[in-house]
Amino acid sequence: AQSVTQPDARVTVSEGASLQLxxxxxxxxxxxxxxxxxxxxxGLQLLLKxxxxxxxxxxxxxxxxxxxxxxxSFHLRKASVHWSxxxxxxxxxxxxxxxxxVVFGSGTRLLVxx
Amino acid sequence: xxxxxxxPRSKVAVTGGKVTxxxxxxxxxxxxxxxxxxxxxxLRLIHYSYVADSTEKGDIPDGYKxxxxxxxNFSLILELASLSxxxxxxxxxxxxxxxxYTFGSGTRLLVx
Numbered sequence: 135a136q137s138v139t140q141p142d143a144r145v146t147v148s149e150g151a152s153l154q155l156x157x158x159x160x161x162x163x164x165x166x167x168x169x170x171x172x173x174x175x176x177g178l179q180l181l182l183k184x185x186x187x188x189x190x191x192x193x194x195x196x197x198x199x200x201x202x203x204x205x206x207s208f209h210l211r212k213a214s215v216h217w218s219x220x221x222x223x224x225x226x227x228x229x230x231x232x233x234x235x236v237v238f239g240s241g242t243r244l245l246v247x248x
Numbered sequence: 249x250x251x252x253x254x255x256p257r258s259k260v261a262v263t264g265g266k267v268t269x270x271x272x273x274x275x276x277x278x279x280x281x282x283x284x285x286x287x288x289x290x291l292r293l294i295h296y297s298y299v300a301d302s303t304e305k306g307d308i309p310d311g312y313k314x315x316x317x318x319x320x321n322f323s324l325i326l327e328l329a330s331l332s333x334x335x336x337x338x339x340x341x342x343x344x345x346x347x348x349y350t351f352g353s354g355t356r357l358l359v360x
Contacts, residue, residue: 157328175353176353177252177319177352185360236342236346236349238291239290
């Protein structure tokens with residue numbers, strides 16, 4: 135069964151600094167991968183998604199992620215963090231065709247310091 | 249604008265009582281889902297549906313029932329609410345089984 139691991143429960147970054155949030159997945163096949171963001175007291179919103187193709191995908195608000203089959207990873211990056219990026223970020227994996235489930239990681243809380 | 253709307257936004261329920269959480273989507277999506285979110289556990293799938301009048305069990309269905317009377321509406325029912333069901337509940341919809349999800353704003357349920 136597929137699974138997703140976000141090894142960092144909490145990450146603190148200074149405003150203007152670069153960011154990387156880690157995501158490792160476990161799945162024998164070609165995964166579909168997603169990053170979602172949850173702002174305080176809101177539902178999850180899609181940041182970006184990877185369907186098989188270009189390994190680097192661009193998302194909203196300057197976020198991007200890179201798929202690595204060899205490392206089973208899908209890390210999220212941003213060149214310069216803004217205070218409004220303070221949120222919880224979830225990585226998710228889908229089995230692609232033939233499966234009903236999207237499995238979510240436990241989330242990484244991003245704190246932005248001034 | 250396409251959306252997923254949940255009601256109520258929050259609810260306090262008494263142990264042993266019946267609770268119904270409602271979800272309405274205007275996305276014209278076939279798939280709908282109910283998740284619960286607990287601190288430190290991310291999202292866990294309770295029930296889902298891919299067609300009206302049919303529901304499927306997710307990973308943690310015990311203590312919950314679901315109802316999909318139409319493509320647009322999907323309800324989660326707690327027949328006998330328990331303290332352990334205190335959580336935030338999210339409804340979501342998707343076009344296909346591997347498509348990205350559109351989430352509602354969540355329902356905060358407190359069982360006392």
